[in-house]
Amino acid sequence: MDKLKVGIIGTGLAFSRLHYPAYQELSDKFEIVALCDPEPDKTRPWAERLGLGGNNVYTDYRPMLWRGDINVFDIMVPIEHNFRVTEDVARAISHQPGRAIICEKPLAANYEQARAHAELPRRYGVPIMIAENYRYSEEINIIRDLVRQKRIGNPIYFIHNRVTCFPEDMLKNEFAREEWRQHPVFAGGVIMDSGVHDVAALRHIFGAIDKLQSFGVPQHDDFAPYAVINVNIRFKSGVTGQFSFYSAGKEMQRPLIGLRIFGTAGMIYLEEKDCGTINIAYNDGRAEQINYRPQRGYYNELLNLYNAMAGREVISVTPEMEYGDAKTILDMLRSARDGSTIAVDGGHDYIPAYRSAHQPDFEFQQLSWH
Known part of the structure; x- marks a missing residue:
């Protein structure tokens, strides 16, 4: 599979300290092609570092959503904005094959938003991975x-x-x-x-x-x-x-x-x-x-998304699962x-599918939903 093209929404500390190092390590699988942050002072140094021209840098994420060359939108915004931004992105790329969303944890600010966020993949037909790195560690x-x-x-x-x-x-x-x-x-x-x-x-x-x-x-x-x-x-x-x-x-x-x-x-x-x-x-x-x-965890979550979009795995941490955590x-x-x-939980237990990469000291089992 070719490299996945990534649009970053939010270039603060979660991007610089957590996600970007994992993207660097997986540079054969991901390429960052667009950046968005309401504060230009945050995007400017990143654009220079990544070699992105001004037409690939945004202060409003919504125009970015209509670009046809972006496969993955990685959302790293304050918690109170997680649901609204993720829903906007999901609506814009609804039922478009080959496109997916990453959203940081926790997925929402309250019960109502968390429950609505859990419904987004089914409602819009868009794969969404929640970047809960402890589940991937x-x-x-x-x-x-x-x-x-x-x-x-x-x-x-x-x-x-x-x-x-x-x-x-x-x-x-x-x-x-x-x-x-x-x-x-x-x-x-x-x-x-x-x-x-x-x-x-x-x-x-x-x-x-x-x-x-x-x-x-x-x-x-x-x-x-x-x-x-x-x-x-x-x-x-x-x-x-x-x-x-x-x-x-x-x-x-x-x-x-x-x-x-x-x-x-x-x-x-x-x-x-x-x-x-x-x-x-x-x-x-x-x-x-x-x-x-x-x-x-950050490396493993990106690798899981890449393999899921290649049809080799399922997304391990979905909004429905993260709803239970929140x-x-x-x-x-x-x-x-x-x-x-x-x-707390009304339904039966589940076992999330998980595939470990490059783990020499311990063998993980490949588990599936039931």
Whole structure:
């Protein structure tokens, strides 16, 4: 298959730090041919770097949609704009073979938009991939397969603790310094923006959620309604556990609590996503370590889209799947606010198809929908 021509909508940090390095690595499969950002100062250096003339640079994405040479529109805009922009693109390229959309996570700002976003592929006949890199990362897929292969026996419960200091990150981290993150107009603030990754990982490992109940410590800072949110979760598989997201402090000791999964024959431990090692401790005293390459989700998601458009795979992370991730965060927030226990997933579990590329240390299984 020839290179896919890509139109970029939003040339901020998500493009420069996350997507562009993956496009560089897959330069034999993708070519960026157009850029759009309402701030010309952002597109100008990229146009020079990519050798794009002025007719390929836009401040309004809508004229770009009528170009016949673009196969993929990669949308990287603030969360509150995700649904509107994606629907505009889907409508414009409706039922046109050989064209697809990438949308960053979370796919929408509230329940209504998230549910509508989930319907876009069917409504407009357009393939849409949600760039939820945790579902494409090597470590989460290895852990998912370890659990499903019962390497630690039957899974019983988990602990997942995520700590980030957003107030400090605002001063030194360029992502947290974004105005739309400090004063969000979407539900949950940083709990939605960052916590949805952790929820996606848990749902990828354990499947659909039966019920959850949350408690939170309210705060007055705009970046999140709660300093911490603590959630009890029961999955439809019977696994239970606790997820905590603390957005206003630090975890000082090492090793971190991280993600710990306990089974009848042992436990799996991932300290944090960039540590490069998954630890397994068995009840009989044996121990095992599995190495992985951190931060491969961005590469794997683009490769999945390329192979899907070539007819070799299905898109692994669809809006329908990401709706479940976003809904889970929204349900957590609602439970913390109302004190209620909430039924999350109404349907049966699913197993997303996933194909790993260039994984020498661990063999992923090719799974299919059922």
